[in-house]
Amino acid sequence: MKKITGNSINTTNQMPEVEAEELAQYIGSIILIHGSIIKIRRMQGFAFVLLRTKRDVLQCVYSEDFSAFKLDRLTEESCVRFTAKVVEEARSKTGTELHLLQVEILSQPFESSPIVINQKVVDTSLEHLLHFRPITLRNERQRAIFKLQEGITSGIRTFLSNERFTEIHSPKIVLSGAEGGANVFQLDYFGKTAYLAQSPQIYKQMMVGVFERVYEIGPVFRAEKHDTSRHLNEYTSIDFEMGYIHSFYEIMEMETKMLRFLMEYLNQNYLKEITLLSVRIPSVDEIPAVTFREAKELAATGLGKEFKDSKDLEPAEEKEICDFIYKTTGSEFVFVTHYPSVKRPFYAMDSQDNHEETESFDLLFRGIEITTGGQRIHQYEEQVKKMRSRNMDPEFFESYLMIHKYGMPPHGGLGIGLERLTSKLLEQDNVRLSTLFPRDRSRLEP
Amino acid sequence: MKKITGNSINTTNQMPEVEAEELAQYIGSIILIHGSIIKIRRMQGFAFVLLRTKRDVLQCVYSEDFSAFKLDRLTEESCVRFTAKVVEEARSKTGTELHLLQVEILSQPFESSPIVINQKVVDTSLEHLLHFRPITLRNERQRAIFKLQEGITSGIRTFLSNERFTEIHSPKIVLSGAEGGANVFQLDYFGKTAYLAQSPQIYKQMMVGVFERVYEIGPVFRAEKHDTSRHLNEYTSIDFEMGYIHSFYEIMEMETKMLRFLMEYLNQNYLKEITLLSVRIPSVDEIPAVTFREAKELAATGLGKEFKDSKDLEPAEEKEICDFIYKTTGSEFVFVTHYPSVKRPFYAMDSQDNHEETESFDLLFRGIEITTGGQRIHQYEEQVKKMRSRNMDPEFFESYLMIHKYGMPPHGGLGIGLERLTSKLLEQDNVRLSTLFPRDRSRLEP
Numbered sequence: 001m002k003k004i005t006g007n008s009i010n011t012t013n014q015m016p017e018v019e020a021e022e023l024a025q026y027i028g029s030i031i032l033i034h035g036s037i038i039k040i041r042r043m044q045g046f047a048f049v050l051l052r053t054k055r056d057v058l059q060c061v062y063s064e065d066f067s068a069f070k071l072d073r074l075t076e077e078s079c080v081r082f083t084a085k086v087v088e089e090a091r092s093k094t095g096t097e098l099h100l101l102q103v104e105i106l107s108q109p110f111e112s113s114p115i116v117i118n119q120k121v122v123d124t125s126l127e128h129l130l131h132f133r134p135i136t137l138r139n140e141r142q143r144a145i146f147k148l149q150e151g152i153t154s155g156i157r158t159f160l161s162n163e164r165f166t167e168i169h170s171p172k173i174v175l176s177g178a179e180g181g182a183n184v185f186q187l188d189y190f191g192k193t194a195y196l197a198q199s200p201q202i203y204k205q206m207m208v209g210v211f212e213r214v215y216e217i218g219p220v221f222r223a224e225k226h227d228t229s230r231h232l233n234e235y236t237s238i239d240f241e242m243g244y245i246h247s248f249y250e251i252m253e254m255e256t257k258m259l260r261f262l263m264e265y266l267n268q269n270y271l272k273e274i275t276l277l278s279v280r281i282p283s284v285d286e287i288p289a290v291t292f293r294e295a296k297e298l299a300a301t302g303l304g305k306e307f308k309d310s311k312d313l314e315p316a317e318e319k320e321i322c323d324f325i326y327k328t329t330g331s332e333f334v335f336v337t338h339y340p341s342v343k344r345p346f347y348a349m350d351s352q353d354n355h356e357e358t359e360s361f362d363l364l365f366r367g368i369e370i371t372t373g374g375q376r377i378h379q380y381e382e383q384v385k386k387m388r389s390r391n392m393d394p395e396f397f398e399s400y401l402m403i404h405k406y407g408m409p410p411h412g413g414l415g416i417g418l419e420r421l422t423s424k425l426l427e428q429d430n431v432r433l434s435t436l437f438p439r440d441r442s443r444l445e446p
Numbered sequence: 447m448k449k450i451t452g453n454s455i456n457t458t459n460q461m462p463e464v465e466a467e468e469l470a471q472y473i474g475s476i477i478l479i480h481g482s483i484i485k486i487r488r489m490q491g492f493a494f495v496l497l498r499t500k501r502d503v504l505q506c507v508y509s510e511d512f513s514a515f516k517l518d519r520l521t522e523e524s525c526v527r528f529t530a531k532v533v534e535e536a537r538s539k540t541g542t543e544l545h546l547l548q549v550e551i552l553s554q555p556f557e558s559s560p561i562v563i564n565q566k567v568v569d570t571s572l573e574h575l576l577h578f579r580p581i582t583l584r585n586e587r588q589r590a591i592f593k594l595q596e597g598i599t600s601g602i603r604t605f606l607s608n609e610r611f612t613e614i615h616s617p618k619i620v621l622s623g624a625e626g627g628a629n630v631f632q633l634d635y636f637g638k639t640a641y642l643a644q645s646p647q648i649y650k651q652m653m654v655g656v657f658e659r660v661y662e663i664g665p666v667f668r669a670e671k672h673d674t675s676r677h678l679n680e681y682t683s684i685d686f687e688m689g690y691i692h693s694f695y696e697i698m699e700m701e702t703k704m705l706r707f708l709m710e711y712l713n714q715n716y717l718k719e720i721t722l723l724s725v726r727i728p729s730v731d732e733i734p735a736v737t738f739r740e741a742k743e744l745a746a747t748g749l750g751k752e753f754k755d756s757k758d759l760e761p762a763e764e765k766e767i768c769d770f771i772y773k774t775t776g777s778e779f780v781f782v783t784h785y786p787s788v789k790r791p792f793y794a795m796d797s798q799d800n801h802e803e804t805e806s807f808d809l810l811f812r813g814i815e816i817t818t819g820g821q822r823i824h825q826y827e828e829q830v831k832k833m834r835s836r837n838m839d840p841e842f843f844e845s846y847l848m849i850h851k852y853g854m855p856p857h858g859g860l861g862i863g864l865e866r867l868t869s870k871l872l873e874q875d876n877v878r879l880s881t882l883f884p885r886d887r888s889r890l891e892p
Contacts, residue, residue: 002529002735004695004781008701019610034690036655036853037889054610054658077853079690106690109853110826121819134652134848143656150613157603164465164500167596169682169864170693171883172665173620173631173642175891183621187633187642189679190887191673196619196633203883206580206892209482210589212500218664219618233635236615244480244552249450256452289448295470317676335450377888379555402580418615437617437649441636445621446652 016317017081017107021098026086030101033058034081037074038140041116047071049100049119051082054330055141055147055272056141060084067100077113077138077200079106102190112263117142126430133437134444144273148266149422151273152282153217155265156238160256165240166211171192171204172196172219176396183223201347203401204241207378208411209403215240217418227441229430230315230368234439248359248375251326251412252289252335253362255371260284281330282365288325288337289361294319311340319367322435337361339374346390347383349375349412359412366424375413463527466502469542474533476547477505480527484521484586485564493517496564497528501593501718504587506530506544513546523584526554537582563588572876579883590719594712595868597719599663601687601711602684605704605820610684612657616649618642618665622842629669642667644859647793648846650687651822654857659839661686663864673887675876676761676814678865680885687859694795694805694821696783697858700734701809701817705779706730725872726813728778734771735781735807741767757786765813779847781809785820792836793829795821795858805858812870819860826850 017032038050038057039429046063060082062071076081081104089097115124115132119141122129129136137143139259157167161427173189174197185196197350200216220237240258244367245251253296263281266274272323292313299317300307315319341350348358358375377383383404384394394401422434432438449793463478484503492509496830497694506528508517535543535691557809561570561578563585575582576797583589601717603613619635620643646662666683709727712720720727731878736744738759745763746753747772759767759782771780784803787796794804806820823829829850830840840847868880876886 001740001775002695002781002783003732004702004735005732006699006706006730007703009696009699009703027781034855035658036855054612056690079689079853079855106855107853110851113852132848134655134845137656144642146614147612147657149615153613154607157600161600166500166593167599168592169595169665169882171680173667173680173885173890175738185633185635187631187889189631190669194890195677202892207882209580209581210583211593212481219615220618223636230785234617244527249448250455252450253452253455256450257455258452260452262634284452286449289450294447329447335448337448378553386668399580402578402892405556406559407525407550407580408555409480409482409525436615436653439617439619444485444619444635444638444640445647446848 015083020053020058020094023058023086023094023098023099027088027096028086030083032081032083033098034079034106036079036138039076040071040074042071046121049074050250051080051098052138052140055086056094057100058094059089059092060100062100063249067102069103073103073105075108075112076118077109079108080104081106121249126432130432130438131393131445131446137436141277142216142341144276145422145426146436148270148273148277148279148425149418149434149436151266151270152235152262152418152422152425153238155262155269156258157215157245158265159215159261160215160240161215163181163254165213165215165242166207168200168204168207168211168214168216169218170207170216172199172221183225185221185223185373198222199237199241201345201415204239204413205347205411206400206403208241208413209408212243212409220415223410225441228420229432230420232417232431232435232438232440235420235435236418238416238418238421239413241411243409243411244245245375245410245412248337248361248373248412251414252287252337252361252363255282255373255414256287259287276418277426281425283334287333287335287363288329288331290321291338292336292357293338295336311343313362313369314369318364318369322364322367332366335361336364344374345378346387346392349377350386363414363416365421368424369419370387370421370424371414371416373412375410375412378404378408378410392434447718449772461529461769466499466504466540469532469540469544473534473542474532476529476531477529478529478550480525480552481563482525482584483522485522485583486517486520495520496607497544498584498586499527502540504544505535505538506546506777507533508546513548515549519549519551521554521558522564523555526550527552533594545871558879565602573876576878576884576889577892578812580706583882584888587723591868591872592882593663594719594723594725594871595880595882597712597716598708598864598868598871599682599684600639601708602704603661603663604711605707606659606661606686609659609700611659611661611688612653614646614650614653614657614660615664616643616646616653616662616663618667629671631667631669644668645683646685647791650685650859651793651854651857652846652849654687654689654855654859656852658855659686664741666861670853671887675878676866678863678877678881678884678886681863681866681881683756684862684864684867685859687857689855689857691821691856691858694783694807694819694858697821697860698733698783698807701819701860702730702733705733720774730779731775732811734777734782735776735780736771737784738782740782740785741782744770757789759808759815761814764810764815768813769812780810781807792822792833793822795823795828797833809860811867812873814866814870816867817860817862819858821856821858824850824854824856830866
C-alpha cells in the first residue's frame, strides 16, 4: 500500500525546482525550472530563450560556453525543464537571467501554431483571436487580462468577506427567469420546461433572510438576440445583497467602498499585469450621483438634442453623461438613480413619493453601465400587488414569496458584470476581449 | 448632485451600530444592534428574546425595569433595531447579554411560518425541509451547514492561490459534453443544439497551457436519471488542473496537502459552526493508496463475496474499502488508483505498462467517492488515436485538440463535489442536506 503524504510536489532528489518569483533568492545557484518556450532569438555565438512560466516570462541565455546541449533541441511551444544557473541581470524584469546548462524536453508540439503569439500583440482579427483562443491566450498580454480578472474577483471576495457577507451557490437551472422578458434560455428538464438563471436574484434575496449579507460570483445567462460589443449571452455576474439598509443609498455606499478597496488591492497584488497592460487604474474618491431625469436632461444638452422623455438611457447618452461628469468632477464613475418603474423588474421598490420611479441605480464607468442595483420590496402585500399589476400570478412565485410572507428586513443589492468591468478597466472597445471563452449569437466554441 | 463617499454604511448620528462579534468591546455601553427575532421566552417578570444576526444568535433580556416599550410589540421573525445595554454574562456564548432599552420595528411578517424553525432541529421530513428552504435555512443549525460550506470554498481558494493556481471562469453553455454518455442537458441556442457543461474539463486543460495551474469553483450539470441520496443534477464542482507533473501521484500529493490545509483552516475560522454542528474534522496525515484491483479484492473479502472482475466500484464496495482502511490505518480517506480505461473518459491517460488501466484515481472519504482525478493525454497523436478507438470524430474536437497539436505539458487534475464533501464532513446520509437549493429529478424549486 502506497502512502500519500502531500509533501512531494515538484521535488526531485537533486536540486530545488523553483518558481520565477523566487529566483532572486537563488543568485549564483544552480536550479531546476520548468516552462514552455515562447521564442528563441539567435545572436552571434549565443541565443536568448524566452520561457513562459505561471505568471512571468523569463529571459534565458543559451551559449556553447556553458550549455551542454544543442540549441536545435529547443523549439517554440516545447515544454521543458531546464537546469540553469541564476545570474544577476539588472536589465531583466525579474532582475535575473538564467544561464541554461541542461534541458529535459517534456513535450513537443505536433505542429507549429498557425497564428503568431510570441510578438508583443497578437496581430489578427477578433474572429481569429477568439477562434484560436486556447493558443492566443498564451500571449503575454492576452493572458495578463485574465490574471487581472482573477484579481478583480479575489479583491471583491476579500472585501465582501471583511464586510461579513457570506458566499452562496445558487442553482442555475430554474423554474422561471427572475428578470422577466423573452431573453431566457429554455431547456427540457426530465419532461418539464426549465430555464437558465438570468441572475441569482430570488436566491440572494432568500438568503438575506438567513445571513443578512450574501454574495455570489457565478455565471448568468441572457438569450439576448442582439450582437453588440457590450453584450454576452453568458457572463460572470458579481452579485451582492444586503439586509437592514436605511435606504438604497447604502448599497451605493457599499459599492463605492468596494471599488475603492478593489483598485487599491489590484495596485498591491497585480502591479505586474497593470504595468504590462498599461492599465489606468481609476481613482475612487467620491462618486457623483444624478437622478435619471437629470441624466436625461444632461445628455440631451450635451448631445445637442431635444429632451425626450424615454424610459431608458441609450448608449450614446451613457457616454455623454460620463464625459460630462468626468469634465466637471474628475470622476470616471457616476451613479444614475431613480430609474423609471416600468423599466425595472417586478421586485424593484417604487419610490414612496413618486410611484413611477424606483429606489434603484445604475453605475456608469467610462461610458457604460457596469452595475444595476436597488432596494427590493420586502413587504408581502406590496410585492403581490406589484406582481398583479404586471399580470404575474403570485401563485407561481410561492417559494419566492415565502420570504415576504414570513418576514424580511428592508434590503437591496446589485449585480456587476465581471467581463464588462474588466473590459472598461482596460479601456477595450469590445467586452469579448475580456471574456475567456465568449458566448454570443454565433459563438459556441471554443 | 449627490456625492457617494463609501463611508456611510449602517451609521446614524446617535450611537454605534455594532456587530455581534464586537459586543465584548462594548460592555457597559449603550449600542444599536439589528437582527430578526427568533424566539421570545416569557419568564416571571421578564423575557428572553433571541436575536438572529449575520452569524450569531444573541441573548437579549426584556424587562419592565429597563425596557421602555411593550413586549407585545415583538413577534417572531420581525426585523428590528434595538437600543440595548451590553452586559457581561459568562453563561452566554458571546460572553454578553443585551438589556433591551428601545426598539425600532423595521418589518413584520405577514403571517407566521407554517413550519417551526426556532427549535434546535427543524423537525420535519426532508421533503418539507427542502420545500420551505427559504425559511428552514433560518434555523441556527441549518444555516451553519452553509456557513461551513463557505469555509470549504474559501479555504480551498486560499490554498490554491498560495500554490500559484489562477482562478478561471469557463463557459457553461458548450458545444459538447466533456464526460460523454447520455447524462447531459440539452438546450436550443439560437437554432443550434447546445449542452450544459458536465465539467470544466476541456477549458481547464486549455488554460494549463496558459497559466500552468488553474482552478474553478462553479456549477456543473448532470442529467442523471437516477434519484439517489448521493446524486444531484446540478452541483458545485471544485476543479483544479496542473501542468508539469512527474506522474499522476503528484495530483494526489496536491490534494492531500490541500485537504490538510483545509481542515486546519476550518478549525481556525469556522469553529463556531464546527462546535454547533458537532463536526468531527478528520485528520489528514498520510492517505493510503490502493490500486483498483486491490480495492476490488479487498472489498470482496470484506463483504464475503466472490471476487468479480467488474469495471467499477459499487457503493457497498466503496463503503467496505473505507471501513477496512480506517480499521487498519486510522485514515478516513483512501485513494483508489488505476481505474480501468473503459470506465474513464477519452482524455484519461492509459498506463504505459497496461493499456487497460489509466493513470487515474478516486478519493474515497467516509464510505463514498468525493474526488475523481488523473493524468490527461497531452500528445496529439495519442489523443486522436484514443478518440478514434471510441468512435469519436477528432474533427469535431478541433478547438480542444489545438492544445495537443501546438504543445502541452504533461498535466492532470481533479474534480471534487462541494456538496458531497460538505455532506460527508457532516456525516449526513443525503447530499441534499448540504445543498442550498437542490436540483433532482423532481425538484426545480425553490
